Amino acid sequence: MARSSTTKPSAVVDGLVFTAGAFMALLIFFGLYSFLSPDPVPNRLSSISLPFSSPRTNHSTHDPSDQTFYDDPSLTYTIDKPISNWDEKRSAWLKLHPSFSSNTERVLMVSGSQPKPCPSYDGDHLLLRSLKNKVDYCRIHDIELFYNTALFHPLMPTFWAKIPVIRAAMLAHPEADWVWxxxxxxxxxxxxxxxPLDRYRDHNMVVHGWPKLVYEEKSWVALNAGVFLIRNCQWSLDFMDEWASMGPPSPDYEKWGKILTTTFKDKVFTDSDDQSALVYLILTGKGGWRDKIYLENEYYFEGYWVEIVGRLENIAARYNEMEKRGPAVLRRRHAEGVFVSYAKQRDAQLGRENGAVSGPKGWKRPFLTHFTGCQPCNGKRNEQYSGDNCTEGMYKALNFADDQVLHAYGFRHANMLSGDVQPLPFDYPRART
Structure with missing residues (x-):
């Protein structure tokens, strides 16, 4: 699988920045998380391979009378009914649908938002822009996206809502190896x-986090559960059953709240939440899950927006300078369909550039910028954020990303806070604008 070259940032610096920022950002946790959050989708692994087969564009030639797990009346999509032998069921389905066979791992992105209109002025527009951002990434990388706006379990709202959605997505997409x-x-x-899926071949879950903050600091913000990869397998179904057993539907929900509050001294509210529960399962080794969970901190698998947004204009300028002095292929016009090939050329040039690394001290583009605590839909952002810094920051990040997409269409935003665009001259950015 092709991957962008990254240089590991200082885990200590990154971890401390995250701890300070994320703790404050999550201080009023229930007011900071959206009703639903987006989930994993498939990811393209090669610039020359065809998009992986999908149920909408490919049709297997198997006999429709062949029985699969879909014909089992006892199997349910709901989180309250365990599923057994999923690996065997999934394997049997794939044998009946050979058009989905591939040498690369498929990823399904899952995301979502609340089922009702946003009460905040910019909420629905920001969610639309955020959805467009995900659609753009998925289209460029030949990934499929499932965006959900329904609550799949009445007792699992807010941050717990993603678990039932992910479980249902695994059943609906047996062709997907990962859910993101x-x-x-x-x-x-x-x-x-x-x-970098090759890096995770021996793991079943990937989340942004720091082992030191988990095992030594015992912090509930030692990781962020708002973005993660989870493998479509029996391990994951079993793990999500246990994870969900610490949530609101459980008769032990209040007990878990007390346990988590006692375990994590920096946890300032008493309810059991998904993130604290995940850290607890890793920290205690309960259930033996942690050996299959990868704590990623070598790149911005998701990065705290406060440490990123103020650097975006400088990062954009550094990329322009790199493309000015770099080989002509970096400035060549091209179709969006070959975006991946040109991304590899930029990646190669980045590898030759001094300081082009991921992290607070580097100027490589952050992969994912997470606006934890901004609550764009309900507008109840963390009180530490004054004025419109959340809204302005989101527009900056969205336009920063959109410029990368619009380049293939011959345009860019007038500036990072403008909805207006201007045409790009030939040989941009070397040409005078």
Whole structure:
């Protein structure tokens, strides 16, 4: 699988920045998370391979009378009924649908938002822009996206809502090897980047986090559960059953709230939440899950927006300078359909550039910028954010990403806060604008 070259940032610096910022950002946790968050979708692994087969564009030639797990009346999509032998069921389905066979791993992105209109003035527009951002990334990388606006379990709202959605998505997409959950307030700010799936071959879940903050600091913000990859397998179904057993439907919900509050001294509210529950399962080794969970901190699998937004204009300028002095192929006009090939050329040039690394001290584009605490839909942002810094920051990130997309269409935004665009001259950015 093609991947962007990255240089590991200082885990200590990154972790400390995250801890300070994320703790404050999540201080009023229930007011900070959206009703629903976006989930995982498929990811293209090669610039020359065809998009993986999908149920909408490919039709297997198997006998329709062949029985699969879909014909089992006891199987249910709801989170309250366990599923057994899923790996065997999925394998049998794939054998009946050979058009889905591939040498690359398929990823399904899942995301979503609340079922009702947003009460805040900019809420619906920001969610639309955020959805467009995900659609752009998925289209460029030949990924499929499932965006959900329904509550799949009446007792699992807010941050717990993603677990029933992901479970149902696994059953609806047996062709997907991974499900990629992405919160609605997380924005792709590097359209070139590929998930390094080879790195995770021995793991079943990937989440942005820091082992030191989990095991030594015992912090509930040692990771962020708003963006993660989870493998479509029996392990994941079993894990989500246990994870959900710490949520609102459980008769032990109040007990879990007390346990988590006691375990994590920096947790300032008493309810059991998905993130604290996930850290607890890793920290305690309960259920033996942690050996299959990868804590990613070598790139911005999701990055705290406060440390990123103020750097976006400088990052954009550095990329322009790189393309000015780099080989002509970096400035060549091209069809969006070959975006991936040109992304690889930029990646190669980045590898030759001094300082082009991921992290607070580098100027490589952050992969995902997560606006934790901004609550664009209900407008109840964290009180530490003054004025319109959340809204302005989101528009900056969205336009920063959109410029990468619009380049193939011959335009760019007039500036990072403008909805107006201007045409790009030939040989941009070397040409005078």
């Amino acid at each position: 959950w992405v919160d609605s307030d997380a924005i792709f700010t590097d359209m070139d980047f590929f998930l």
